[in-house]
Amino acid sequence: MSLFDMLQQVLADSGLGWLALDERQLVFMLTTPVFxxxxxxxxLKIRHDPALVEGREALRNFALGAGYQTTELLFAxxxxxxxxxxxxxxRLLDIPLNLFTAALLWLLTDFCFYWMHRSSHRVRWLWAAHVTHHSSERMNFSTAMRQNATNIFNGGWLFYVPLALIGFNPVWIGVCYALSLVxxxxxxxTLVGRLHPAIEFVxxxxxxxxxxxxxxxxxxxTNYGGVFIVFDRLFGTFTCERADQPIEYGITRPPQHNNRLWMHWLHEYLDLARDIRKPGPLxxxxxxxxxxxEWQRGDD
Structure with a gap:
């Protein structure tokens, strides 16, 4: 019996079989302690610099990540x-799993991630969920866990559905997606500087x-890539850090709210609803x- 099957059996014996754990969620469960x-x-390396890490925010980031994983588990x-x-x-094809097709799926999954991620910055409905990840003014490993519990309802996962229609097994797609997030x-x-130019290029x-x-x-x-940066180079969204432009982390319109978790998840939806309610043609x-x-009526 595989580890996945064993966990499924534990859930079933606990009366929680309805949670329908999948391999993607298993990857997240196993890697969270590593994170x-x-x-x-x-x-321990950066705790003395409040510009890099703040303990309460880090705990909040992990709580936001736990909320994200919970809604994924319950509703996916x-x-x-x-x-x-x-x-x-x-599906259009029956694609067997082998070394070549696994590598191809890994590349195509990252291609789909690029367009999903780019759309999450340029389509406000998708940005309403993604903004949570970008709203911190610090960059550390806890920032990676700063996710929105509404992601599963937001529809970003639809960008990967064409891979299943082509003929890739959804289980493989989920595993590739999960490993990409890992x-x-x-x-x-901020502890890792520039790597070898060949690595930085790909x-x-x-x-x-x-x-x-x-x-x-x-x-x-800029720099929407997941595992690879080549799609940014191909589609004109790549840029590199310049000495005359020190990085300022965060978003251009910081939310005006307190630190309740639900406001981190919902503040952009509330702003979006406010803008839609303003008088004008439907x-x-x-x-x-x-x-x-950033779009406002009358901009075009």
Missing amino acids: IGVFAWEY GLIAFPVYAFAYHH YQFFIHT FNTPNHHRVHHARNPDYVD RQRLQHLWRPP
């Missing part, structure tokens, strides 16, 4: 899985991702949903 341990090591089986199952049932955890740090590195988290005008909306009002976050 906590790595952050503890980083914290009800919302996302049926869509993937439908797409895979109507990789991305380790690029949320892969998303801490150096590239620090730029992505910047709110400087010259850095905003078609214009609804454009706030798919226009960029």
